Amino acid sequence: MTPELGVCYYPEHWPQSMWAEDAAHMVEAGLRWVRVGEFSWSRMEPEPGRLTFDWLDQAIETLGAAGLKVVLGTPTATPPRWMLDRHPDMLAVDENGQPRKFGSRRHYCFSHPGYIDECVRIARIMGERYGRNPHVAAWQIDNEYGCHDTTVSYSAPARQAFRRWLAERYGSVEALNAAWGNVFWSMEYGDFDQIDLPNLTVTEPNPAHVLAFRRFSSDQVVAFNRAQVQALRPLTDAPLLHNYMGRILDFDHFEVGADLDIATWDSYPIGFLSDRLEADAAHKAAFLQQGDPDMQAFHHDLYRAVGRGRWWVMEQQPGPVNWAPYNPAPLPGMVRLWSLEAVAHGAEVVSYFRWRQAPFAQEQMHAGLLTPNNQPAPGLAEARQTAEDLAALGPLEPVQARVAILFDYPSDWAWATQPQGAGFNYFRLVFSAYRALRRAGLSVDVVPASGLDDADYDLILAPGLATLDDALADRLRAAAKLTVLGPRTGAITADFQIPAQGRPGLQALNCDVALVESLPPEITRPVQGGGAARHWVERLTGDAPDLLTFEGGTSALKGTDQLWYLAGFPDEDLWDRIVEMAAQKVGLTLHPMPPGLRRRETATHDVLINYNAHSVEWNGHSIAACDVAITRRNPPGRG
Amino acid sequence: MTPELGVCYYPEHWPQSMWAEDAAHMVEAGLRWVRVGEFSWSRMEPEPGRLTFDWLDQAIETLGAAGLKVVLGTPTATPPRWMLDRHPDMLAVDENGQPRKFGSRRHYCFSHPGYIDECVRIARIMGERYGRNPHVAAWQIDNEYGCHDTTVSYSAPARQAFRRWLAERYGSVEALNAAWGNVFWSMEYGDFDQIDLPNLTVTEPNPAHVLAFRRFSSDQVVAFNRAQVQALRPLTDAPLLHNYMGRILDFDHFEVGADLDIATWDSYPIGFLSDRLEADAAHKAAFLQQGDPDMQAFHHDLYRAVGRGRWWVMEQQPGPVNWAPYNPAPLPGMVRLWSLEAVAHGAEVVSYFRWRQAPFAQEQMHAGLLTPNNQPAPGLAEARQTAEDLAALGPLEPVQARVAILFDYPSDWAWATQPQGAGFNYFRLVFSAYRALRRAGLSVDVVPASGLDDADYDLILAPGLATLDDALADRLRAAAKLTVLGPRTGAITADFQIPAQGRPGLQALNCDVALVESLPPEITRPVQGGGAARHWVERLTGDAPDLLTFEGGTSALKGTDQLWYLAGFPDEDLWDRIVEMAAQKVGLTLHPMPPGLRRRETATHDVLINYNAHSVEWNGHSIAACDVAITRRNPPGRG
Amino acid sequence: MTPELGVCYYPEHWPQSMWAEDAAHMVEAGLRWVRVGEFSWSRMEPEPGRLTFDWLDQAIETLGAAGLKVVLGTPTATPPRWMLDRHPDMLAVDENGQPRKFGSRRHYCFSHPGYIDECVRIARIMGERYGRNPHVAAWQIDNEYGCHDTTVSYSAPARQAFRRWLAERYGSVEALNAAWGNVFWSMEYGDFDQIDLPNLTVTEPNPAHVLAFRRFSSDQVVAFNRAQVQALRPLTDAPLLHNYMGRILDFDHFEVGADLDIATWDSYPIGFLSDRLEADAAHKAAFLQQGDPDMQAFHHDLYRAVGRGRWWVMEQQPGPVNWAPYNPAPLPGMVRLWSLEAVAHGAEVVSYFRWRQAPFAQEQMHAGLLTPNNQPAPGLAEARQTAEDLAALGPLEPVQARVAILFDYPSDWAWATQPQGAGFNYFRLVFSAYRALRRAGLSVDVVPASGLDDADYDLILAPGLATLDDALADRLRAAAKLTVLGPRTGAITADFQIPAQGRPGLQALNCDVALVESLPPEITRPVQGGGAARHWVERLTGDAPDLLTFEGGTSALKGTDQLWYLAGFPDEDLWDRIVEMAAQKVGLTLHPMPPGLRRRETATHDVLINYNAHSVEWNGHSIAACDVAITRRNPPGRG
Numbered sequence A, B, C: 001m002t003p004e005l006g007v008c009y010y011p012e013h014w015p016q017s018m019w020a021e022d023a024a025h026m027v028e029a030g031l032r033w034v035r036v037g038e039f040s041w042s043r044m045e046p047e048p049g050r051l052t053f054d055w056l057d058q059a060i061e062t063l064g065a066a067g068l069k070v071v072l073g074t075p076t077a078t079p080p081r082w083m084l085d086r087h088p089d090m091l092a093v094d095e096n097g098q099p100r101k102f103g104s105r106r107h108y109c110f111s112h113p114g115y116i117d118e119c120v121r122i123a124r125i126m127g128e129r130y131g132r133n134p135h136v137a138a139w140q141i142d143n144e145y146g147c148h149d150t151t152v153s154y155s156a157p158a159r160q161a162f163r164r165w166l167a168e169r170y171g172s173v174e175a176l177n178a179a180w181g182n183v184f185w186s187m188e189y190g191d192f193d194q195i196d197l198p199n200l201t202v203t204e205p206n207p208a209h210v211l212a213f214r215r216f217s218s219d220q221v222v223a224f225n226r227a228q229v230q231a232l233r234p235l236t237d238a239p240l241l242h243n244y245m246g247r248i249l250d251f252d253h254f255e256v257g258a259d260l261d262i263a264t265w266d267s268y269p270i271g272f273l274s275d276r277l278e279a280d281a282a283h284k285a286a287f288l289q290q291g292d293p294d295m296q297a298f299h300h301d302l303y304r305a306v307g308r309g310r311w312w313v314m315e316q317q318p319g320p321v322n323w324a325p326y327n328p329a330p331l332p333g334m335v336r337l338w339s340l341e342a343v344a345h346g347a348e349v350v351s352y353f354r355w356r357q358a359p360f361a362q363e364q365m366h367a368g369l370l371t372p373n374n375q376p377a378p379g380l381a382e383a384r385q386t387a388e389d390l391a392a393l394g395p396l397e398p399v400q401a402r403v404a405i406l407f408d409y410p411s412d413w414a415w416a417t418q419p420q421g422a423g424f425n426y427f428r429l430v431f432s433a434y435r436a437l438r439r440a441g442l443s444v445d446v447v448p449a450s451g452l453d454d455a456d457y458d459l460i461l462a463p464g465l466a467t468l469d470d471a472l473a474d475r476l477r478a479a480a481k482l483t484v485l486g487p488r489t490g491a492i493t494a495d496f497q498i499p500a501q502g503r504p505g506l507q508a509l510n511c512d513v514a515l516v517e518s519l520p521p522e523i524t525r526p527v528q529g530g531g532a533a534r535h536w537v538e539r540l541t542g543d544a545p546d547l548l549t550f551e552g553g554t555s556a557l558k559g560t561d562q563l564w565y566l567a568g569f570p571d572e573d574l575w576d577r578i579v580e581m582a583a584q585k586v587g588l589t590l591h592p593m594p595p596g597l598r599r600r601e602t603a604t605h606d607v608l609i610n611y612n613a614h615s616v617e618w619n620g621h622s623i624a625a626c627d628v629a630i631t632r633r634n635p636p637g638r639g
């Protein structure tokens, strides 16, 4: 597979006279793909039923004629203003009961049947017009599901749909009452139609109620996406994809991804470090203009799994953005670094967002490869350099990693529903495990539970997995030499109850959890020999041998041959110890990394990525600030 | 009086087959009381008028037959879902105008007449069925009034009731306009029906308006409770009680308590330290797993007053809870310590919440004496140990303290209405005074103004009392050798005006207040000789002699023979000086305590309570970490 | 011009029997002006159409007879309760869609035609009654427009008016779509009636939409004020004025001021330091009881411009107030200092708020010159001393400053709409420039762009001016020897687009901006030789010579003969360097000041103002804590 570059382009923003020159300029800069169309419904259909696709015909023709492959987006993330006159109740409703109005984007509720029909209609019209167009080489459906907290809606259509969903899931309201424990606080329902959405309750609603609503909300995204997939499939052979957004966890990306051919994501390293990552001030300052050294890699590995091997970066930050609390510029070299890093993780395409900075509207302060006045912005030269680097590098095959992280969206919903301690969240826990593997210089796979069956890993880390049954524990045993569970693994059933007979799946391990505690961030529970737990600690029982113990003597890590259980949220030192112990047990070689330097293998190459603003020496290599060092592996092999 | 232990139990959560074994197990653990029923309306009456009390008959019989005394709760804190179909407007409304929906508990407005009727109906039905049941030894009405901020409701029924309440209080709208000073900003009303609730105003509403609404809201709680009292009284001779919640100040507990026979409260020391107490980070860390050393004691003393001597702990934290920001486990010994401390303060019963941790719904992470899987949790052994300790100790009589704190709910409403400085609140001020008495090793009474008449104290501290007239000043003089007033004592009338002729009640003291200042938390006003005021300072005038002066020379404490007036919010050192000066004046012996060690007397015993995680030496005693030392007083006597 | 003192007085709050004595007392204290009436609509017209002006006739007569000049206020900031029965939809609506209810003040939407008619009606009635009254020497219209965030309303009448305003501004909806760039995200409208107000959108609305709404909202204030001006003009020859509030930027004060004769403002130095000024904790502690040393001066200079030379302080803080987070008392001397400082800046009148502290309603904790019990409060003696000082000083003429700050309200709206970095706002930037000029001991003018035409300055600082065209750049060149532009100057068009051909106005300077960055507050970009930029940095291009460079070599300041452009938000050191460089270039003498000491010239005097709580030596003068030193200039002249 030979990685390629692309760019997001909005012909509707510019006079037609500029298109041909833009296309030629893209090709000259080494770009091969161009995404168009995904926000342009008001130009495709300015009034209901009046279709005006001429401009798009022409744009695709112009781009395609220049040698670019087109990704065509369905415009359903931005319904035009007239849509609201047809469907006044189509807006999502926030948790305070307020409709989320027209005037930006994503102003729709995933549960509105009328709007879904409109989306199918426009997708079908586009499929009929462009499905066999030779320049249209891929289709994007909608844009960034879940961005701006748009997955969860408290609208009347959502309430109706939720009741139907519950009726289907539980069969009878008595079964629902039992599954949720509604006898508690007399919350029992007599009819599905009595069930409201879990917002604006006096104190916290039943977590079973909330988790069901979160599952439902995710299913609505899956169904929304599927409706367009079904409209397009008969009309085109080009692959279908969606562009996911970083650290959006409100719906199950694996389930949406199962209906699509390629997963893509939108990578904004500097914005993400600032607005969606737990890190201390020193870390945020050190990587202010580079982004977190593991955040992009994690998402690359995640979307490789979501796309079942096929994935892109659809939007790559090319300069300062407009939407984070603070928006500094990337250090010189970072745009290229991010691009090559993606490729090292197996990206088929890295596509910059956007070609030319728009001089108007919400994103006018979002950099492009060109300035609004059509001058080269700093990102353009780095994109061109990346294209040359890729040409020199030739085909790359992704590596099969020896270690994996188990990632499970419903676990995030569960712990968001009931964190029990203010600092606890699923992503933070999983990401801390991922970082430890990366500090050890390992290439990592992210896998969903559904992806375990043909897996063959040395080591799987599965912290925080909310629900674990014996069958899944068995599948983990089959998938890896060693799996590290805990904390909080298997703590609830799928209906948010504490399992009736102790945590299933741990019993083979001869371990159970007698007590859990959450802790303020400044409190630690030190482990004998080094490291500590923070935020979360469990008191373990059972005959499994203690592998690590807290000061005071209670178990910090218990284990049998193939399963270990971890009794707290580890700090960095404790994770490092655990990874080292595990590696020793399964015979894995570690490559400890200096801060800010990261390593990723392909089947044929070793890639060293220096996120630091200074050069680093490692293992005989000297890697400049914000630079990447790629060497051929000899012999090629597994991670 | 021989203190006993009890537990809260939810037979409706468990198969009937477990009840007898549970009852036997309770008795075996030393428990004598069991509370049932208070959240089970949907099981008593699953549809309107269809009564299904068989299970409860059976549960009471099973528990009673095992030798347990039953506290039976009316289930009015958790109206079933069908109640909303009958009374769609029964929900409380938050200050943003949003109904507070079904789906948790306490989803009712205290002013809804239809719902009050339903509560009277179910109370009467229960009274008729169980009023003479020999096992039912006490009745609890509703549960934790005011929890989840449910006292104050901005509903339409509340508005109607408020208008009626105002018409009754003021007689004419002209009188109301005058009393509130509505001429200010042209806020005058022409009719009671023009008066709205004081939410969502452009800037802050008239404090007189707010305080009236707060008084009204408290009265609605009193009336709500009284309706059930009146329903039950003719039907039972068992005592009636309510379980108040810690630091809930939104209604006048003394007034509710006047209609009841026993006051009980729900004591969650670790949660309270974390979520409702001003303290610095070091203090919160030192007592993270023990709770604040004075918080429980204060409430014990408060509810002894509310119950006019008769009081219980109805819910005693037995392990980690689920609702605080962070939920660590109590240190070993603390469950017993908290229990014995309550007994030392005169509790008749200490009842643990709950028997067995529920595996479902909102409180599934709230520990019980047993785990969800029916294993002993750490609290069970401590409860059993406490039962043995109590048996060994025999009968205890409460001491009559020599010092008291005056506590007044309307003062809290007044200063919450107009804090004037962001750090100022009534509870914080009163509690700082209470802490100073406890640091001096004194046993303390809490008294309402209405309780002064047969009092005979050496010293009363009455800081922050909003309204003081000559009559009350005289009653204070009669009740104690010395009363310390101020800051902010007598600063407003009952209608929230500045008293027209200077602060009444202070005039005999020859003291008035010329100016008040509020200060940011980092600013102090040092007192000559040590200590300082913070948050709040007053500039005093008048001929009363200065007992302490601020640096710069203005008065910090002025006093005559029986009344002293304090010109600021004292820090710990200043409080300690004042208590020492007062003790010297009235001939009171102090017993200065080391940090974290506290002392409480009964008529016959001295009890030393060590909240520290380390042992403490004091006065020849060595008290282990989290332990209690009880010695016989010789001779027995007053505090 | 001989400065005079005055006071705000509420005869309706006090028995008529007190009025004459109050009036005599005012005169005796040296006061010459008294403001009345502005909140008393419910006493002028207790029911619709029933006019009851007798009391006001009498009050004006009593005050006038004592020798006081009366400022009479129209009461339109406090519509009486009955007004809502006539105009139920007159309330403003907050951004969450909630009406902002009756019960305090300013409860009206500026766009409600019915309420505007009522205001015109009452103004005309008052004008007819008092327009020729010899005691009424000035008229105040309404009170503190914009206080409590009342300029921007999301009501239905506002929406209607906004649509009309847009139709007038843009002519066609196609023109609006183009001007706003609504093609972005398919936000195009088909009709003006489809345009909603920009609240409650899913993510941020189009900044062009927001800025248009902010311009509209300002225009509505101008129109509201103008309606009363037009009602009063034919009926009186007395000057018309309004009292603006500190750091209220939501409408264009220059435009409102253009319809009036005098600008006045309400000066609360201690409250403002605490609740509306960016400063570090040490600064806030050092000036806790004095207020910021530059905040009052800035507003004095601003309102001198708004009033085209004629301006007052209408409300001068006389002691602790009630509305800031913390409300300490002014240090002794400060009330006099603030008064004399205002006079030094050219105030015609300084009027204290209020005569006697009200014992009731919202402001009962706001000090007056008298206490509620009619005793002298500390401010009274300082007012009297000020009157004596003024008498001794005799007439003063304001100086013509040699340096100016360009101030532009729409720039504040623009950067509030799209700060791009969390710490960036227009006032903060402009005020940092103002402070630098004051640290240099300069007297400063504030000028609007419209005021440049007959200006003749040595130096103008114009940071952050959102929109700059060639014509304005030319006018700046004509108005000053040197103008310092940047950062962010000329960055957008009036319709919030990035200018199509680079920043107009900068091109003559041979400078453009290639990239902008916003930075977290802890990050600095040091400049070679000292000082740094914070919050905001730009990367400049163009041939203009570099006057300062950042470490790393990019331009920090570029300039040609008459225009300099600054590439970041300077810290204090950098501002000081720039002011020094500029002064050297234009031949301006600086007078560097020690911290907390400030200097203001009149045409005839030098005034040194010591905001410190300690005495300061400077240039041979010793100025006591909180004191003012006034010396005659020899010869008199320009600033």
Ligand SMILES: [Zn+2]
Pocket: A144, A266, A315
């Ligand atoms: Zn995007």
Ligand SMILES: [Zn+2]
Pocket: B144, B266, B315
């Ligand atoms: Zn409870």
Ligand SMILES: [Zn+2]
Pocket: C144, C266, C315, C353
């Ligand atoms: Zn004011």
